[in-house]
Amino acid sequence: MSPESDSFLLHERLAMDCEEVLDWPLCRVLLARDANYPWLILVPRRLGLRDFHNLAGDDLAQASREIVWASETLETLFQADKLNVAALGNQVPQLHIHVIARFHDDEAWPGPIWGVAPALAYEPDLLASRLAALKDALRAAAAGSS
Amino acid sequence: MSPESDSFLLHERLAMDCEEVLDWPLCRVLLARDANYPWLILVPRRLGLRDFHNLAGDDLAQASREIVWASETLETLFQADKLNVAALGNQVPQLHIHVIARFHDDEAWPGPIWGVAPALAYEPDLLASRLAALKDALRAAAAGSS
Numbered sequence: 001m002s003p004e005s006d007s008f009l010l011h012e013r014l015a016m017d018c019e020e021v022l023d024w025p026l027c028r029v030l031l032a033r034d035a036n037y038p039w040l041i042l043v044p045r046r047l048g049l050r051d052f053h054n055l056a057g058d059d060l061a062q063a064s065r066e067i068v069w070a071s072e073t074l075e076t077l078f079q080a081d082k083l084n085v086a087a088l089g090n091q092v093p094q095l096h097i098h099v100i101a102r103f104h105d106d107e108a109w110p111g112p113i114w115g116v117a118p119a120l121a122y123e124p125d126l127l128a129s130r131l132a133a134l135k136d137a138l139r140a141a142a143a144g145s146s
Numbered sequence: 147m148s149p150e151s152d153s154f155l156l157h158e159r160l161a162m163d164c165e166e167v168l169d170w171p172l173c174r175v176l177l178a179r180d181a182n183y184p185w186l187i188l189v190p191r192r193l194g195l196r197d198f199h200n201l202a203g204d205d206l207a208q209a210s211r212e213i214v215w216a217s218e219t220l221e222t223l224f225q226a227d228k229l230n231v232a233a234l235g236n237q238v239p240q241l242h243i244h245v246i247a248r249f250h251d252d253e254a255w256p257g258p259i260w261g262v263a264p265a266l267a268y269e270p271d272l273l274a275s276r277l278a279a280l281k282d283a284l285r286a287a288a289a290g291s292s
Contacts, residue, residue: 051229053217064210071199083197086232090248090256102236110236112260 008045011094017119019127021134024142026062027097029070031134034119035126036108038078038101040070040134049095052087067097069141074101077137084112154191157240163265165273167280170288172208173243175216177280180265181272182254184224184247186216186280195241198233213243215287220247223283230258 010020010028018030018041027042044055044063055063071083080101087097100113107117122130156166156174164176164187173188190201190209201209217229226247233243246259253263268276 051217051221052231053214053221053229055214060210060214061207064206068199068201068206071197075197075199082236083199084232084234084236085198086230086234086258088230088232088258090228090230090258112232112234112236112258114258115261 008047010043011092011096013092014041014043014094014096019131021131022138024066024069024138026059027066029066029138030096031131032098032119033122033127035122036117036120037106037113038074038080038130039113040074040099042066042070042097042099044095046095050089050093051095052097054095063097065145066142067099069138069145070099073134073137073141074099077133086112088114154193156189157238157242159238160187160189160240160242165277167277168284170212170215170284172205173212175212175284176242177277178244178265179268179273181268182263182266183252183259184220184226184276185259186220186245188212188216188243188245190241192241196235196239197241198243200241209243211291212288213245215284215291216245219280219283219287220245223279232258234260 014030018032021029021031026044028045030041030043032039032041044059067085074080075083078101081104082102084100084102087095089096102109160176164178167175167177172190174191176187176189178185178187190205195201213231220226221229224247227250228248230246230248233241235242248255
């Protein structure tokens with residue numbers, strides 16, 4: 001894996017819309033500030049990546065593993081009915097991978113979530129407890145798989 | 147990689163909405179019958195997969211490589227402005243991965259494509275030439291990377 005760039009900087013739009021949860025070997029893991037869905041966003045800490053296929057060699061394999069860690073964690077923690085994974089990034093030109101827990105009764109089911117419901121602000125207590133639970137579970141997922 | 151199941155069967159909805167292009171080591175590669183976008187769909191030829199994180203071991207790494215092959219091929223062949231990659235599958239319970247070439251002037255830009263424009267039927271000549279070009283390029287992508 002190529003060394004993390006000293007100058008990795010989270011895109012301002014991601015910084016604005018998300019909470020930072022923790023750093024994995026490759027990705028910074030964010031929680032989207034939208035209480036409609038348990039919604040993680042993985043951002044590889046590399047410079048100049050825009051598309052999933054810009055990931056090279058070991059980074060590609062590691063990104064895939066981290067998508068699995070995120071998916072399994074959300075599935076277990078939230079008893080999700082389905083996981084959605086997507087690298088779209090038409091509007092934010094820094095590669096970021098959505099991993100979203102979906103439920104048969106969520107706002108957008110069975111469609112994709114984008115453009116359906118406006119972001120729902122978290123209650124501060126729920127946000128704090130969710131961040132704490134995610135931090136523990138995501139750290140354990142990485143430790144168990146490495 | 148576990149052996150392909152003898153009983154792998156493409157889900158009827160995918161069979162109905164797509165053309166088969168070719169088989170890669172892991173995935174069957176389909177072209178969505180929607181001329182709005184050059185849109186490939188990769189279906190791992192394994193039984194019982196629903197989510198991306200159901201891919202285990204070598205299959206996970208191979209799926210990632212095949213996503214890269216598909217993305218690079220679309221980018222080159224169609225001079226795409228952006229690639230979108232997604233495993234959603236809320237409505238079709240067989241794991242399938244969308245790889246879509248996006249353009250600044252396409253029907254849905256800059257949003258995701260789902261739910262925006264009704265599928266646009268291909269002119270038969272365009273479909274035939276696109277399938278032929280894709281088959282050549284996708285075969286070359288796999289050969290060059292193996």
